[in-house]
Amino acid sequence: MSDIDAYDPEAFRAAGHRLIDGLADHLVRAGGRDCPAISNVAPERMLEELPARFPAGPGGDVVMRLLEVVRRSTAVHHPGYVGHQVSTPLPQAALAELTSALINNGMAIYEMGQMQTVMERHVVAWMCGVLGFGDGSGGILTHGGSLGNLTALLAARQARAGHDIWTEGTQQPLALLASDQAHYCIDRAARIMGWGAGGSIAVPTDGRFRMGIDELERSHRRAVDEGRRVVAVVASCCSTATGSFDPVDAIADFCAEHDLWLHVDGAHGASFALSERTRDRLRGVERADSVVWDLHKMMALPSLNTAVLFRDGRRSYEAFAQQASYLFDDTDPGSEWFNVGRRTMECTKRALGVTAYCMLEAYGTAHFARHVERLMELTHRLEALVVAAADFELAVEPEANILCFRHVPPGFDQDLDGLQARIRRRVLDNGRYYLVQTRLRGRLWLRTSLMNPNTTEDDLEGLLDEIRATAANRGHRLD
Ligand SMILES: Cc1ncc(COP(=O)(O)O)c(C=O)c1O
Structure with missing residues (x-):
């Protein structure tokens, strides 16, 4: 044991004051354009500049090092930041994250995150309501749109494969249809599920990069003729490259006609349902079987924080029909909404609902x-x-x-x-x-x-x- 008490509350208090001061100064500098929007350093130079060795004993100053990270990062609070779809996070959301990190309640099961679990449930219910989902809807929060899309598509597979694929596996060539502008994580999800390169079929888009229904029909027919069992259509709302919204209502009609799961990748664009001025882009979203919605894109929360929402909340138990008797009561999974680990890829999970709940409460919807x-x-x-x-x-x-x-x-x-x-x-x-x-x-x-x-x-x-x-x-x- 070292002679330094790593758990000393007073040392934490002092470091915390210095850190928050430094972070607030960063907000002033970045907001005032007094630092670069990006300090662009080649990877090799960064590799040389940062010590690769760790001392055997104590000595490093955490706050100094953290503030150096801040100084050398891409400043998303700088008004010249117009790059990736990463939010300019609400500063107070970082306090929520700090708190969750300190108490470290893992949330796989209710006992490890009791209030956190209920916060997540309330946030999810509010989001379902914004989308127009009715009674019985539900879902979970997870780490990022990529994982969220995979989670929703696992539920789609279980619901539409025609048999209990989670238990029995399959030799059948399954597929989903998504526009040629869909985020790469959709194709990746299909491959992770074992559907191979033909498992994610790219539907050509129109001049505004939106999925055309005629093209959707053609792609579907071709896939069926080639012997694929199509289980789902993914509507990109919006696409990553140009922010184009696929026509959800028309795609929902198509899915209803062909008994397909409709998944909306609203990682970026589901937040447009929040405003009366912009929600028309998502017309028909209330008919989707599942929607992914990143709070760390258009809801100004820190990364990662993603909702996977189901029109029929029971579907969220189908993504991972896993048994783990040491954690869960296996008699009736649906009655165990409070053990979120049953429905997420993660076992131990950050308390994502805490940040979302606190920000919604503090600033109002x-x-x-x-x-x-x-x-x-x-x-x-x-x-x-x-x-x-x-x-x-x-x-x-x-x-x-x-x-x-x-x-x-x-x-x-x-x-x-x-x-x-x-x-x-x-x-x-x-x-x-x-x-x-x-x-x-x-x-x-x-x-x-x-x-x-x-x-x-x-x-x-x-x-x-x-x-x-x-x-x-x-x-x-x-x-
Ligand atoms: C439409 C869309 N889906 C999914 C993702 C992946 O989300 P994440 O980066 O949270 O994994 C992105 C990211 O930009 C996206 O634009």
Whole structure:
């Protein structure tokens, strides 16, 4: 045992005060654009700079090291952060996370997280209500949209395979249908379930990257003709690259006709149901069998925090029809809603409902509707700037807070894709903005997700100016 008491409450109190001060200073700096949106360091250099050895005895200063992590991270609270679909988290949500980490109640079973379990249940019930699911709906919280989609699709498989596949396994070639814009985790889920490369069938999308019903019918017929048993259709709401919403209502009609499970991947876009101004994009979502909804994308919570919601809550017991007599009462699984480990991939699990419950209680549900509306206002502002500029091209009219565009300097007749990639690299090196890129039908586009409600219109004008300056300074010969 070392001579330092690692569990000393006073040392924790002192370190905590220093840490919170440092984090609050970070919020001031990032919010005031006084630090880079990204401090871009090559992986090899980072590897060299950070000690790889750990001392045998004590000596490191946790707070100093943590604040260095903060300084060197991508600053999602910086108004120039317009990159991936990662939220600008509510600072107080981090306090909830800290608390859950300290008490470390694992939540597989009710005894290890009693209030936490009920908080999760209330959050899930509220989310089901937002989607328009009725009595008997339910679900769980889990770690991320990828795991959430897999969990929902496991339930779909069990419900539509035609036999007890969890117990018996299968030799039958099963499949799901999802648009060619679906997040890669859908294809990954099909492969994890043993369906192979043909298990996730890509349905072609229209000019706005949305699943077409005619194409869905054609893809379904072809799969059946090839001997596949299709169990589910996945509607992307919205897609990752362009934020396009598949038409849920029409897909629900198709699923009803063919007795297929309808899963909505609403990892990003389910939050659009929160506002009357945006919920039309999800018309028909109340007819879905399951919906995945990330709270760490459009609900401003820290990663990861995902709801897997079922119109018929009993379905959530089918994803993992596992027996574990040392943990669960196996006589009636449905009566054991309070042992969430039965319905999640995780056994020990972070108390995700605590953060969600506390934020909903503290700020009120309307706050989250306004959050979505604000991010859409910013997106439309950027769209207007791009459309008005002769030297920019818009990929597709945005339905969500994701906007793809590219810089087309007048008279530039060289490799436009290469230009976008080089511009992006230079913008990241400058550090005032963080944006990403995506390939759409073979062409490279700059991609922005407007995630930070504190981004201003001036920031957006500044972004286009920065892109122009980056291209112009080097006479388009960026390297
Ligand atoms: C539509 C969609 N589904 C699933 C995911 C995966 O979610 P996660 O990163 O939480 O695993 C993403 C992530 O961007 C997404 O956009």
